Amino acid sequence: MFLKKLFKTNIKIHKVFTTQENIEFINEHCKKIDFPIYTASNELMKKIVGHKIHQGMMALIDKPNYIEFEEIVGNVVVLNGFTFSKKSAIIIGSEGNGVEKDILNLSDTILKIDIDEEVTSLNASIAAAIILYAMKEVQ
Numbered sequence: 001m002f003l004k005k006l007f008k009t010n011i012k013i014h015k016v017f018t019t020q021e022n023i024e025f026i027n028e029h030c031k032k033i034d035f036p037i038y039t040a041s042n043e044l045m046k047k048i049v050g051h052k053i054h055q056g057m058m059a060l061i062d063k064p065n066y067i068e069f070e071e072i073v074g075n076v077v078v079l080n081g082f083t084f085s086k087k088s089a090i091i092i093g094s095e096g097n098g099v100e101k102d103i104l105n106l107s108d109t110i111l112k113i114d115i116d117e118e119v120t121s122l123n124a125s126i127a128a129a130i131i132l133y134a135m136k137e138v139q
Contacts, residue, residue, distance in 0.1 A: 004029050012062040019056045076110045084135050092128045
């Protein structure tokens, strides 16, 4: 559940709109509750929002802190020639914003895919396919 992960981050939550049934979930999983929580029945939530809310919760949060690739400091390695360990995980950022700064700070290695200078960027799914293809050699 996305909100379970959200509650474990340092992203500022301004308010949550949910059903009464989810209050216990919020109390269990949220590091710090310093925001108002508004509740309503599922029927009223549907009338207010105009549709059924997936997972019964909405949160208003600050925009995550993204970083430009050129600003990244740390262990940046070019994919060509990189050796994956058998227990590797990859995180692919969105095409518009990339990966959030807090996530990058948790990464052991940041891979860079060398592309032709005439190509300005790669679609996220293409980047994932290139990395997964490179990882298949580890099996």
